[in-house]
Amino acid sequence: MNETIDVEEEFKDHPEVIALQRELKGMSKEVMKKTMDSLRTEITQISTKIAQLKKKREEHNAEARHYRAMRDNVSGDKFSNINQLRERAKEEKEARDRCNEEIRKYKKIREELKEKIRAAWGKVKELREKYYQMKDEVGVIPEEITNEIRDLEWKQQTTILTLEEDAYVTKRITELYEKAYTAHLIGFSSSELEAAVEQAKQLSKEQEEAHQKVLFFHEEGQKHHEAMQQIYKELDELRAGGDKMHQKYLEARQAADLAHKNIVELYNQIKLNQFLIELIEDEQSRRRHEQILKQKAKKIEETKKKQTAKKSLSLDELRLLLGEDEEENGTK
Numbered sequence: 001m002n003e004t005i006d007v008e009e010e011f012k013d014h015p016e017v018i019a020l021q022r023e024l025k026g027m028s029k030e031v032m033k034k035t036m037d038s039l040r041t042e043i044t045q046i047s048t049k050i051a052q053l054k055k056k057r058e059e060h061n062a063e064a065r066h067y068r069a070m071r072d073n074v075s076g077d078k079f080s081n082i083n084q085l086r087e088r089a090k091e092e093k094e095a096r097d098r099c100n101e102e103i104r105k106y107k108k109i110r111e112e113l114k115e116k117i118r119a120a121w122g123k124v125k126e127l128r129e130k131y132y133q134m135k136d137e138v139g140v141i142p143e144e145i146t147n148e149i150r151d152l153e154w155k156q157q158t159t160i161l162t163l164e165e166d167a168y169v170t171k172r173i174t175e176l177y178e179k180a181y182t183a184h185l186i187g188f189s190s191s192e193l194e195a196a197v198e199q200a201k202q203l204s205k206e207q208e209e210a211h212q213k214v215l216f217f218h219e220e221g222q223k224h225h226e227a228m229q230q231i232y233k234e235l236d237e238l239r240a241g242g243d244k245m246h247q248k249y250l251e252a253r254q255a256a257d258l259a260h261k262n263i264v265e266l267y268n269q270i271k272l273n274q275f276l277i278e279l280i281e282d283e284q285s286r287r288r289h290e291q292i293l294k295q296k297a298k299k300i301e302e303t304k305k306k307q308t309a310k311k312s313l314s315l316d317e318l319r320l321l322l323g324e325d326e327e328e329n330g331t332k
Contacts, residue, residue, distance in 0.1 A: 011275050020276055024283045032280050039273040046266045046273075053263045060256035064249055071245035085231050092228035099221030106213040113207040120200035128193065149173055296320075 011017045020035075027035075152173050155161075161169065303317045313321070 007271060007275055011272055014272065016272065016276065017279070020279055024279065027280075027283070029284075032284060036277050036280050039277050043270050043273050046270050050263055050266050050270075053259045053266070057256050057259035057263065060252050060259060063252035064256055067245050067249035067252055071249055085235050089228050089231040089235070092224045092231065096221045096224035096228060099217040099224060102217040103214055103221065106210045106217065110207055110210040110214060113203055113210060117200060117203045117207055120196065120203050124193065124196045124200050 152169050156166065156169055156173075300320055303313065303320055306317070307313060307321070
């Protein structure tokens, strides 16, 4: 009873219900039958469609369960792999950063050596200029002057010389001392020049070594950077794999929900059709009851006339009159 009331409440304002209620009073029996047959046929067709949709819904639900399981499996493996990959990426990043630190260190050394080399070769240039000045003014280098003075003085001391030879040696020694003094004023030393050149070469060598270190650590750092980038790519692929399974799960779930929604709508259509059939059946029952009442009233009228005419009544006729009296008394 409550269910019937609920259905009436649900469909009372439905356009099809309102239209049928408006047409029922003047609807012929043939139209009623045709309408009910059409509604029942539609119910059968809808039931077939519901069965098909239920099958599709179950298929989509099965797909959703499948992709959810795959997503969860991927996620489980993914989290394990992600932790490992993140650790590897961290190690590669730290190695790259160490290389970058070494690059900065050796670049600084290289720049510092560049300044020292510039100063060292500047000193070499200065000494060479003094050398050329001394060659122009003195003609020989200080070491040659010193050696010649020593040899001449030794010769004077150890060798018997004629007056002419001794005078020449003395004059030569004097000239050499004058040249030595001039060389002293110029301030050139061949050993100092050699040391300056050696120092400049050593600094250049150290700078080249620092430069090679920069190149080496740059190459190593690039290797670690590329390895880190590759790991990040693998991480993205892992995330994409889980996301892809999740997307397929959502699509299957959405398809199942849509099928379920259509099933609910079709069930509502069946309920509506059944309610429309009930309205027609109620109208048919009302008409049959009305016809029975008319026939009964006519029969009663005929029986009363027969009674008035003092004609004998059958048992059914007596029951009919008795039933009418009971109805009248009950009404009173």
